Amino acid sequence: MSETDLRAEEFVLGLLDPATEAELTDALEHDRVWAAAVGRARDRLRPLDDTAPDLPGAARLWDGVAARLGPAPARRRWLPLGAATAAGLAVGLFIGGTWFTPDPIVLAVLVDEAGTPTAVVEDFGHADARIRFVRDIQVPQGRQMQVWTLPSAETGPVSLGLLRGAAGTELDAPRLPDPGNGQLYEITLEPAGGSPTGRPTGAILAKGLAARQDGV
Amino acid sequence: MEGGLPVTSAELTDALRGCAGGDRNALRRILNAEGGRMLGIAQRMLHRRDLAEEAVQDAMVRIWQKAHQFHAGDGSAHGWIFAILRNRCRNILRDSARLSTFAPEDLTAMQDARLGAATHAAAGLEEGLALHACLSRLDPAAARAIVLAHVGGFNHDEISDALSVPLGTCKSWIRRGLDTLRRCLS
Structure with missing residues (x-):
């Protein structure tokens, strides 16, 4: 690990050449191991930031900042969807329907421990994914459902976002490579606000493997 | 504030x-x-x-x-x-x-201020902090180089100038220093 740690430290110190730095900055979005190493390196050196003086006048900078903000940060969106639908709703309806433009790259049917279909994930790649529940899920007070995918064993599970009830909204997924055949998707029950570790920590509500929809 | x-x-x-x-x-x-x-x-x-x-x-x-x-x-x-x-x-x-x-004298003032700020920052670390103890165990030149990069935003060339050592020496000091620092902090 120390090679990675050393590279992370040089990255944090701004000592790498610009091309390498740009490449490693992009990698922060999808390589969880790298991102964690950089986080640790930052925190090791952070006491030096804390020695900086606390200067007055920062609040006056707000107007200049606000004028430059876009409408909302780019992020993976859960597209609009209906409320939880009745169990048994045919999955074929989603596949063959005209709902989806463009077509999802992959579709995964997530089943619970007993094999009962629970939700369908359509991942469009880029910033969009959609989840649709095909049976009702009870989420205990103080808990929240979180959706994950496993792009590769090296990357480890990556959060696609938190769900509010069985009607999805929010999210903070990183830009990932296009999803592939057999890629794992799962929903876990996490503390409200999401997994504290950035990895699944709670019970798995449902999981399933993706099938490419474009014959690749 | x-x-x-x-x-x-x-x-x-x-x-x-x-x-x-x-x-x-x-x-x-x-x-x-x-x-x-x-x-x-x-x-x-x-x-x-x-x-x-x-x-x-x-x-x-x-x-x-x-x-x-x-x-x-x-x-x-x-x-x-x-x-x-x-x-x-x-x-x-x-x-x-x-x-x-920038006028040349402004650039010089900026470089001097960055060097001074790095010195101040290192001295300003609270003594009880692990980072303080571990930096003081490093070769002083390596510790200085790391602080110049972090606090002053100095790159390898600037650090080798500031410490009057060849670029290669400067890079290996920093790497060795970072390794030692990490082991000390862990």
Whole structure:
């Protein structure tokens, strides 16, 4: 690990050449191991930031900042969807329907421990994914459902976002490579606000493997 | 400070979540709470107040754009926002077209101020901190090089100039120093 740690430290110190730095900055979005190493390196050196003086006048900078903000940060969106639908709703309806433009790259049917279909994930790649529940899920007070995918064993599970009830909204997924055949998707029950570790920590509500929809 | 109280790591993490969800007030809370410290960090690296303000504004916009990428498992929220700020500061320092508009004496003053700020920062570390103890165990030149990079935004060339050693020597000092530092802190 120390090679990675050393590279992370040089990255944090701004000592790498610009091309390498740009490449490693992009990698922060999808390589969880790298991102964690950089986080640790930052925190090791952070006491030096804390020695900086606390200067007055920062609040006056707000107007200049606000004028430059876009409408909302780019992020993976859960597209609009209906409320939880009745169990048994045919999955074929989603596949063959005209709902989806463009077509999802992959579709995964997530089943619970007993094999009962629970939700369908359509991942469009880029910033969009959609989840649709095909049976009702009870989420205990103080808990929240979180959706994950496993792009590769090296990357480890990556959060696609938190769900509010069985009607999805929010999210903070990183830009990932296009999803592939057999890629794992799962929903876990996490503390409200999401997994504290950035990895699944709670019970798995449902999981399933993706099938490419474009014959690749 | 004007009204901003430092926020805890959990509060800052919450504010970043708010930003990711499109809440501008969450970003404003970050500026109000951490803006003073951010200005201080930027001023140490850039010397000029106008440049420091520009760097903080740039950083706030980047924080807004990238908040969805912050994962609570990847180090502290403070470390994350300060890293974005230092990155913006270094971009300003590396903008040669821009620096060429500076009078030579201004550039000299800036370099002197950056060197001085790094010295101050190292001396300002609280004695009880592990980083203080571990930096003082390093070869002094290696410790100085690491602090120059982090606090002053110095690159390898500038550090080798400041320490009057060849570039290769400077790079290997820093690597060895970072290895020793990490082992000491773990």
